[in-house]
Amino acid sequence: MPEAVTRDGRTPARSQELIASLGPLLLTWLPRQRWFAGKGRPVNGFTVVSATELLPPGAVPRLLHVLVRAEQSSPTGPTADCYQLLVGVRRTLPPSLAPALIGRPERGPLRGATVYDALYDPRLADVLLEALRMRARVGELRFERTGATEIPSGLVPRVLGAEQSNSSLVYGDTFILKLFRRIVPGTHPDLELPLALATEGCRRVPPPAAWFCADVGARGTAVDEGTASARREGALVLGVLQPFLKSADDGWELALDSLARGGPFTPQAHALGRATAEVHGALARALPPVSLGRAQIEALSRSMANRLDTTARAVPALRPYADGLRTAFEALGELGTGQLSWTAQRVHGDLHLGQCLRAPDGEWSLIDFEGEPARPLAERRLPQPTVRDVAGMLRSFDYAARQYRPWSPDWADDCRAAYCTGYAEVSGRDPRHEPVLLRAYETDKAVYEVLYEARHRPDWLPVPLAAVARLATPSLPRP
Numbered sequence: 001m002p003e004a005v006t007r008d009g010r011t012p013a014r015s016q017e018l019i020a021s022l023g024p025l026l027l028t029w030l031p032r033q034r035w036f037a038g039k040g041r042p043v044n045g046f047t048v049v050s051a052t053e054l055l056p057p058g059a060v061p062r063l064l065h066v067l068v069r070a071e072q073s074s075p076t077g078p079t080a081d082c083y084q085l086l087v088g089v090r091r092t093l094p095p096s097l098a099p100a101l102i103g104r105p106e107r108g109p110l111r112g113a114t115v116y117d118a119l120y121d122p123r124l125a126d127v128l129l130e131a132l133r134m135r136a137r138v139g140e141l142r143f144e145r146t147g148a149t150e151i152p153s154g155l156v157p158r159v160l161g162a163e164q165s166n167s168s169l170v171y172g173d174t175f176i177l178k179l180f181r182r183i184v185p186g187t188h189p190d191l192e193l194p195l196a197l198a199t200e201g202c203r204r205v206p207p208p209a210a211w212f213c214a215d216v217g218a219r220g221t222a223v224d225e226g227t228a229s230a231r232r233e234g235a236l237v238l239g240v241l242q243p244f245l246k247s248a249d250d251g252w253e254l255a256l257d258s259l260a261r262g263g264p265f266t267p268q269a270h271a272l273g274r275a276t277a278e279v280h281g282a283l284a285r286a287l288p289p290v291s292l293g294r295a296q297i298e299a300l301s302r303s304m305a306n307r308l309d310t311t312a313r314a315v316p317a318l319r320p321y322a323d324g325l326r327t328a329f330e331a332l333g334e335l336g337t338g339q340l341s342w343t344a345q346r347v348h349g350d351l352h353l354g355q356c357l358r359a360p361d362g363e364w365s366l367i368d369f370e371g372e373p374a375r376p377l378a379e380r381r382l383p384q385p386t387v388r389d390v391a392g393m394l395r396s397f398d399y400a401a402r403q404y405r406p407w408s409p410d411w412a413d414d415c416r417a418a419y420c421t422g423y424a425e426v427s428g429r430d431p432r433h434e435p436v437l438l439r440a441y442e443t444d445k446a447v448y449e450v451l452y453e454a455r456h457r458p459d460w461l462p463v464p465l466a467a468v469a470r471l472a473t474p475s476l477p478r479p
C-alpha cells in the first residue's frame with residue numbers, strides 16, 4: 001500500500017491526495033455519524049487540514065489521524081467545519097470490525113485498501129493510550145499527561161455505546177478518552193475547566209489525566225480561518241483522558257427509573273442542586289467572576305432574541321410561539337434598565353441530567369464542560385450568570401417527565417423545587433429569586449433544544465416544543 005503521508009506529517013501536498021481516496025467515501029459516511037454537526041445540508045467537498053501516520057512504516061493495520069474540513073452550503077453562505085477522524089487501513093476487515101467500515105477507496109493513495117473507524121479496533125485504540133502514556137510527539141500531534149495519575153499500559157479498550165456529540169473510548173473500566181469530533185480552535189473548555197477545578201481541589205469533576213492536541217499552524221499550512229486562529233491561540237485540543245467512574249449511574253437513567261417505578265427523585269435532585277452549587281463555587285474561586293453591567297444584560301437579551309429568530313427560520317414549528325417567547329427576552333432587557341450589575345462567572349454551559357453521574361454513595365459528579373457544541377467556542381467561554389446552568393437542569397427534569405404517559409408535571413415540579421433548595425443551601429442564592437433571568441435562560445435553552453432536536457433527533461422535537469408552548473404563554477402552568 002503506498003504511503004499517504006509520512007510519519008513526521010511534513011508532506012502536506014501528499015496529505016491532500018488522501019482526499020482522492022477518502023473524499024468519496026466520507027460524502028456518505030460522515031453525514032450518517034451521530035456527531036456530524038452539519039446535518040441536513042449537503043457536503044460539497046473536503047480538504048485535509050492535517051494527516052498523520054501514527055504507526056511506523058510497514059505497520060499493519062495502519063492508523064491515520066486525519067483532520068478534515070467538510071465544506072457545506074448554508075442559507076448564510078459557505079461553512080467549513082473541521083472533524084477529527086481516526087482511520088484504520090487494512091487490506092480486508094475481520095467480521096468483528098464490519099460495523100466500523102468506512103469503505104473501499106477506488107482512487108488515490110489508499111486505492112485497493114479497506115478503511116474503517118479505528119476506534120473500534122482494539123489494537124489501534126491501544127496506540128492512542130500508549131501515545132498518551134509516553135507523552136508522544138508524532139508529526140503535529142502532541143500527547144500530554146499530568147504526573148498526578150499513573151496510566152498503566154495494556155488496558156483493554158472499548159467504544160462507549162452512548163448517544164454522544166463526540167466519541168469516547170473506555171480503557172479497562174479505568175479511564176475514559178473523549179475524542180472531540182468537531183474541532184474548533186482555541187482553549188477548549190472541556191479541558192480548561194476540569195483542569196482548573198482539579199487545581200482548586202474540587203472532587204465533583206473527574207480530573208484530566210492526559211490529553212492530546214494538534215499544532216496545526218506550526219508548519220505554516222494555514223488552510224482556513226480556523227487553522228490561522230489556532231496558530232494565534234495555540235493548539236487544537238483533540239481529546240481528553242480522565243478517570244472512568246465505573247460504578248456511577250447517569251442522572252438521566254436514574255430519573256427515568258424513578259419515573260418508571262413511581263419512586264421519588266427529590267432527594268437526588270436536592271443533592272444535585274448542592275453539587276452544582278459546589279462546582280459553581282469552585283469555578284468562581286479558580287476563574288474569578290466579573291460584573292455584567294446594564295449594556296451587557298441588554299446584549300444578552302438581544303443575543304437570545306437573535307437565536308430565537310435564527311431557530312424560527314430553521315424550524316417552522318417554532319414560528320407560532322416566537323412572539324410569546326420574545327417577551328421573556330424583552331423582560332430581561334428591561335431588567336437591564338433597573339439593576340446596576342449582575343455577577344457572571346464561568347459555568348458548565350450545557351448542564352443536564354445526562355452530564356451528572358451518581359456514585360453508589362449518593363455523591364454526584366459533573367462531566368462534559370464543553371458547553372453547547374453548536375455555539376462558537378469564544379461564546380461558550382464567556383462568564384455568565386450561574387442561573388444558566390440551573391435553567392439547563394430544570395429543563396432536563398421536564399425532559400425526563402415527558403418520557404412517560406401520562407405526563408407527570410408534579411414529578412418535574414418537585415424536582416425543580418428540591419434542586420433549587422439544594423442549590424440555595426450551598427450557594428446562599430436561590431435561583432427562584434431571579435425569576436426574570438431564570439425564565440429568559442429556560443426559554444433560551446428550550447429554543448436551543450428545538451434546533452438540537454430538529455437536527456439530531458426529530459422524533460424528540462415535541463418535547464422542547466411542549467415547553468415552548470407554555471413558556472410562550474406564562475399565564476399557563478409552567479412547562
Ligand SMILES: Nc1ncnc2c1ncn2[C@@H]1O[C@H](COP(=O)(O)OP(=O)(O)O)[C@@H](O)[C@H]1O
Pocket residue numbers: 160162163164165166167168176178206242243244245246248250354355357367368370
Ligand atoms: N468520567 C466518566 N466516568 C463514567 N462515565 C463517563 C465519564 N465521562 C463520560 N462518561 C459517559 O460518557 C457519556 C458521554 O460523555 P460526554 O462527556 O457527555 O460526551 P459528549 O460531549 O460526546 O456527549 C456520558 O453520558 C457518560 O455516560
Ligand SMILES: O=P(O)(O)O[C@H]1O[C@H](CO)[C@@H](O[C@H]2O[C@H](CO)[C@@H](O)[C@H](O)[C@H]2O)[C@H](O)[C@H]1O
Pocket residue numbers: 163164165166252350352353354368372373392395396397399400449452
Ligand atoms: O450531552 P451532549 O453534550 O451531547 O448534549 C447534547 O445532547 C443532549 C442529548 O443527548 C441534549 O440534551 C437534551 O436531551 C436530554 C435528554 O436526552 C435532556 O436531559 C436535556 O435536558 C436536553 O437539553 C443537549 O441539549 C445537547 O447539547
